[in-house]
Amino acid sequence: MFFAQLREAAGAVVAEIDADAVDAGQLWTMLEERWPRLAAQRDTVRLARNGAYALEDEIFRNSDEVALIPPVSGG
Amino acid sequence: MRIEVEVSDRLLCAAGAIGSDGVSGAVVEFAGVVRAEEHGRAIEALYYEAYEEMARSQTEKILRELERRFPCQAVRVLHRTGRVPVGEVAILVRIEAKHRAEAFGMLSAFMDRLKQDVPIWKSLA
Numbered sequence: 307m308f309f310a311q312l313r314e315a316a317g318a319v320v321a322e323i324d325a326d327a328v329d330a331g332q333l334w335t336m337l338e339e340r341w342p343r344l345a346a347q348r349d350t351v352r353l354a355r356n357g358a359y360a361l362e363d364e365i366f367r368n369s370d371e372v373a374l375i376p377p378v379s380g381g
Numbered sequence: 382m383r384i385e386v387e388v389s390d391r392l393l394c395a396a397g398a399i400g401s402d403g404v405s406g407a408v409v410e411f412a413g414v415v416r417a418e419e420h421g422r423a424i425e426a427l428y429y430e431a432y433e434e435m436a437r438s439q440t441e442k443i444l445r446e447l448e449r450r451f452p453c454q455a456v457r458v459l460h461r462t463g464r465v466p467v468g469e470v471a472i473l474v475r476i477e478a479k480h481r482a483e484a485f486g487m488l489s490a491f492m493d494r495l496k497q498d499v500p501i502w503k504s505l506a
Contacts, residue, residue: 309500310504354435354500357434357438358435359439373432373500375432375500378496378498378499378500378501379501379503380429380431380472380495380499380502381472381492
């Protein structure tokens with residue numbers, strides 16, 4: 307799932323990718339291959355898995371809902 | 382601590398009835414209102430987008446963490462999404478605590494965390 311400025315970078319709101327049992331680094335490699343414009347934002351984007359921020363050693367599976375969270379600005 | 386969180390496009394009104402359960406001696410209500418200027422530029426409205434399910438769960442998680450430092454009786458957080466015109470309320474936080482120190486402490490710490498960790502984004506409408 308893409309939010310805010312990442313929607314423009316990805317050209318999508320929701321997309322599916324085949325990524326089973328991958329860590330964050332591997333997932334980012336796949337994301338950047340498919341959406342090269344995401345690469346420039348990688349340093350400021352956090353990954354969420356099933357509605358919670360992913361831990362450093364989190365493993366992502368095909369059944370997961372993954373969200374890319376750019377810097378937030380609520381309030 | 383009772384927690385109520387809502388993230389929706391519902392119009393928010395500040396200054397609800399001030400009363401408590403008889404345990405809380407301090408009721409603090411904060412309204413964040415859209416200003417007519419954003420980054421030095423005149424605006425008519427802001428647009429708020431949220432990852433709603435996570436925004437709710439993340440808000441609850443933050444409040445549970447802060448409860449250890451600032452024990453309160455109740456916290457209600459309402460965040461509006463969609464187009465919010467200048468002068469209207471974007472966020473409403475109401476805190477009930479035994480004493481004002483916990484209530485103000487909770488409010489200040491929560492707003493700081495909201496702006497770091499709750500997946501809500503604003504843009505020019």
